[in-house]
Amino acid sequence: MTVVVTICLLVAIWEGYKWFGQQTNDLVPGTGIELPVSTDDLTMPHALDIVGELAGDVRDGRSTLPMTLYLLKKAWFTLQEAAIGFTLGLVIGLALAVVMLRWRVVERGLLPWVNVSQTVPLIALAPIVVTWGRQQDLPDLFSISLIATYLTFFPVAVSALRGLKSPDAAHVELMRSYAASWGTTLVKLRLPAARAFLFPALKVAATLSVVGAIVGEISIGTKTGLGRAILEFAQRYAVFPERLYAAVIGSAVLGLAVFGLVNLAERWLEGRKRGVVT
Numbered sequence: 001m002t003v004v005v006t007i008c009l010l011v012a013i014w015e016g017y018k019w020f021g022q023q024t025n026d027l028v029p030g031t032g033i034e035l036p037v038s039t040d041d042l043t044m045p046h047a048l049d050i051v052g053e054l055a056g057d058v059r060d061g062r063s064t065l066p067m068t069l070y071l072l073k074k075a076w077f078t079l080q081e082a083a084i085g086f087t088l089g090l091v092i093g094l095a096l097a098v099v100m101l102r103w104r105v106v107e108r109g110l111l112p113w114v115n116v117s118q119t120v121p122l123i124a125l126a127p128i129v130v131t132w133g134r135q136q137d138l139p140d141l142f143s144i145s146l147i148a149t150y151l152t153f154f155p156v157a158v159s160a161l162r163g164l165k166s167p168d169a170a171h172v173e174l175m176r177s178y179a180a181s182w183g184t185t186l187v188k189l190r191l192p193a194a195r196a197f198l199f200p201a202l203k204v205a206a207t208l209s210v211v212g213a214i215v216g217e218i219s220i221g222t223k224t225g226l227g228r229a230i231l232e233f234a235q236r237y238a239v240f241p242e243r244l245y246a247a248v249i250g251s252a253v254l255g256l257a258v259f260g261l262v263n264l265a266e267r268w269l270e271g272r273k274r275g276v277v278t
Contacts, residue, residue, distance in 0.1 A: 011047045018044050045242045053242035071250035078226045079254060081141055081213035085148020089205055093156025101164045118154050126219035140222055148212030152205040159201030163194025199266040206258040214251055226251050
């Protein structure tokens, strides 16, 4: 119900802004200041036209497919890349967090570089990764997954480290009093405490994995995927602007879907936790 209300609200804002701009000739009344976004049909197609495009057909090679099926086909390929990138990012992020927790000197030396890594423009990194991958005879799918990994490991590493450090000193000291090893303390105390920090990061990482996969597809010009669809529709934007918006909506839906999957996993684990306590 909330999703439906949100969509209706967004459509109302879109159409309201478009109507206002067309009534005022894209100017703020009485000031002569231009509105930030033009409201012509090329820049802002009507929401109904975009929905109509989603219900229409589109060419896919030599065949014609319904737009929704076409986008689902492209989204499936992008989802595979995002899933690999998300999994690798999760493993690498957790491993970095554990290593930085175990050796503080590593944290002091490594954490600044982890932060700096996210300042490198993704559009510049993508061709480098793909070129390296092709030299190693790796499929483009794996290279694009590495780009998604690059975006996803950061929030996991930073949040996991915060979570692993979150237990009270008294609880850590209690584990030591029972002669618990560092590994036992990690598994029995620190990892459970990190869950509250980790899942919000995983939700961010899941959506970033989709972003990374799409940017990678656009950067290297893959033959399929949502990035390919966006690229093709962008080239024909002057004729069919609604198609590009349809592809963007498809990308947003995929991002929301992976976010929802992580959210379901979190609720499932919370349900199991309550069941064990009961």
